[in-house]
Amino acid sequence: xxxxxxxxxxxxxxxxxxxxxxxxxxxxxxxxxxxxxxxxxxxxxxxxxxxxxxxxxxxxxxxxxxxxxxxxxxxxxxxxxxxxxxxxxxxxxxxxxxxxxxxxxxxxxxxxxxxxxxxxxxxxxxxxxxxxxxxxxxxxxxxxxxxxxxxxxxxxxxxxxxxxxxxxxxxxxxxxxxxxxxxxxxxxxxxxxxxxxxxxxxxxxxxxxxxxxxxxxxxxxxxxxxxxxxxxxxxxxxxxxxxxxxxxxxxxxxxxxxxxxxxxxxxxxxxxxxxxxxxxxx
Numbered sequence: 001x002x003x004x005x006x007x008x009x010x011x012x013x014x015x016x017x018x019x020x021x022x023x024x025x026x027x028x029x030x031x032x033x034x035x036x037x038x039x040x041x042x043x044x045x046x047x048x049x050x051x052x053x054x055x056x057x058x059x060x061x062x063x064x065x066x067x068x069x070x071x072x073x074x075x076x077x078x079x080x081x082x083x084x085x086x087x088x089x090x091x092x093x094x095x096x097x098x099x100x101x102x103x104x105x106x107x108x109x110x111x112x113x114x115x116x117x118x119x120x121x122x123x124x125x126x127x128x129x130x131x132x133x134x135x136x137x138x139x140x141x142x143x144x145x146x147x148x149x150x151x152x153x154x155x156x157x158x159x160x161x162x163x164x165x166x167x168x169x170x171x172x173x174x175x176x177x178x179x180x181x182x183x184x185x186x187x188x189x190x191x192x193x194x195x196x197x198x199x200x201x202x203x204x205x206x207x208x209x210x211x212x213x214x215x216x217x218x219x220x221x222x223x224x225x226x227x228x229x230x231x232x233x234x235x236x237x238x239x240x241x242x243x244x245x246x247x248x249x250x251x252x253x254x255x256x257x258x259x260x261x262x263x264x265x266x267x268x269x270x271x272x273x274x275x276x277x278x279x280x281x282x
Contacts, residue, residue, distance in 0.1 A: 027070035034149040036157045037176030039082065043159070045074035045096075047145045055164040056100050065108075065118050068096045068161065069145055073115045076159065083173040084109065084129040094128055098161070098168075100135075105161075105168045107131045136167045196220035201235050210243045221252075230259030230268055237275060250281045 027046040034041050048070040053059050060066050068074040073095040080091050094109040097118060109129040112119060145163040154176045158169040186192070191199075197220040203213035217236045224232065233256035241249035253272045260268035276282045 037154045037174045038179050039174040040079035042077045046070040050143050062101050065097050065099050067117045068098050075113045085131045087129050089128050105133050107133050107170050133168045138165045141165055193220045193223035204239050213239050214243045230256045246279050
């Protein structure tokens with residue numbers, strides 16, 4: 001009898017676990033992703049509804065901080081540094097809190113994003129930016145709290161917030177011109193030492209034209225001769241050896257070994273020593 005009761009109890013527990021009913025959330029979660037210039041921006045927030053209630057000045061009181069949505073604090077993430085009201089914000093995630101009033105909202109970007117609602121203990125050192133944004137009346141009612149990326153350009157966007165009959169926007173700027181200008185300058189200046197080194201090493205490993213690889217590795221090493229890199233010199237020795245120029249291969253291997261000894265890198269010391277022995281230099 002006890003065994004029967006035990007089996008029944010286990011079955012009842014399993015039924016209760018598997019019989020959970022999923023229902024819609026009153027404030028559904030939303031995630032919005034937007035490319036602004038060359039910067040990836042994402043927004044995560046929960047969206048409450050009006051449901052016949054008066055929102056601002058009542059459900060969301062004036063002069064009191066609001067989580068800007070529902071549930072866990074609303075969060076915005078930038079892939080690059082951005083500028084808000086003249087202040088540079090480092091790439092990363094920020095919580096968004098607002099303090100509404102009838103004519104304007106104070107919008108705060110806060111570096112601590114792990115809060116359910118507003119922080120229990122406010123820390124001014126975590127305020128990354130604080131902006132006063134004007135309230136614009138809307139001709140229609142917005143039932144569901146809505147956030148959006150508006151007025152997109154190569155260099156900026158506006159984080160829009162709409163609910164009930166108001167719209168508030170927070171403008172942020174992205175470093176598109178700086179990024180593009182730096183890329184143009186780099187390309188127009190020609191390949192850098194790292195580019196030549198990477199290309200030469202690839203040609204060696206892929207068994208492509210060794211003469212071209214030799215040319216590129218020599219340029220890379222020459223461009224860094226003031227601060228020689230022993231691991232680059234190692235590749236230079238291998239490339240010249242494959243090209244049949246043992247004299248240059250030995251010279252590069254000796255230079256690489258000297259640098260490796262100075263850096264106390266025993267692995268490279270041994271590799272170069274083994275190659276020098278193989279090439280008859282030791």
